[in-house]
Amino acid sequence: MPVLMLTARTGEDDLPLGLERGADDYLTKPYSPGELLARVRTLLRRMDRVGQAAAAGIRVGAVTVDPERHTVAVAGEPVDCTPAEFAILAALARHPGRVFTRAQLLQQIGDRDSTERAVDTHVMNLRRKIEPNPRRPVRLLNVYGMGYKLVEGR
Template identity: 40%
Template sequence: MKVLIIDDEKLLVKGLKKSLEQEGFEVSVAYDGETGFSVFETSSFDLLILDLMLPKIDGITLCRMIRQSSEVPIMMLTAKDSDIDKILGLELGADDYMTKPFNTRELIARVRAILRRVEKQEVQQETVYTSGDLVVDSGYRTVKKAYREVELTPKEFDILELLIRNKGRVFPREEIFRLVWQEPCLDTRTIDVHIKNLREKLKDHEKNSPMIQTKWGVGYYFRRD
């Protein structure tokens, strides 16, 4: 993970850079807003640590400039302990805020928390499952068949996403109900009806090898490609 620190307190930056590198981060530094923005534009970073009070271009202005073209996570630092400064920084798009002096271990823990949250969001947005001309996008909860969008109910989508995410695994009706409805199964016929509707909407009528297959006496599964 690459981190850019933009702060004019050279002693603080030196210590923070060393601590982050010991944790496995690759760290670049800049001591004023103008240089910081130039470094940011010429490389790719996973997170910025940005001081509020900077020479040449202040942290608030720099945050605004960066947010015009990038959603990179930003941790803001300040010697001020004013609520208005925190609110302003966060409203401009900062992901977190720490007031100097701070505990380095806490800052690193917060940095890791931000990166985990961003990584989780990216995984959710980019999880796309395909089978032939079927495309299931879990992040946007859309389904396309032969490039045409298929309108599914929320439960139909959840069942399809569960099956295609686990191709080849047979799910008993009771388990499908429990995983999708988040409650004990009261009537397995509900699953049969939803599967029937899914097959109709997906035009899944191949006799020899439909996408959603039945394991007689057990349940349903999505065929392996």
């Protein structure tokens, strides 16, 4: 959500402070309706570009995950995933290289009845779908004693 500050504060420190506090633009009084409209349109265009980039999906190496369309592709080829597999892969793709514990990935699935070992099964199935050789993974890696991470791989 874009934020445009409309204010009467015109001090030297007011503009930087407003932008540091999260505003995307800063407009002081008096202002013309045309200038306000132009700034709003600019902010909306900028947000549309950000939205288009997000709609393209999250890319980690050859793996593309699109949370909005609920799709996965590897090297441009579509891959079918169960909802649990997708939730795990999307979480990993949002933070490439970050290690997730089994408990954290189980939370992503949202299944309170499953055990942490269910994550291992989902990861094994994901590897069959996204790895060139599931027995020697290069994308979805196990971090000994910790959990799993998604890296660029090949």
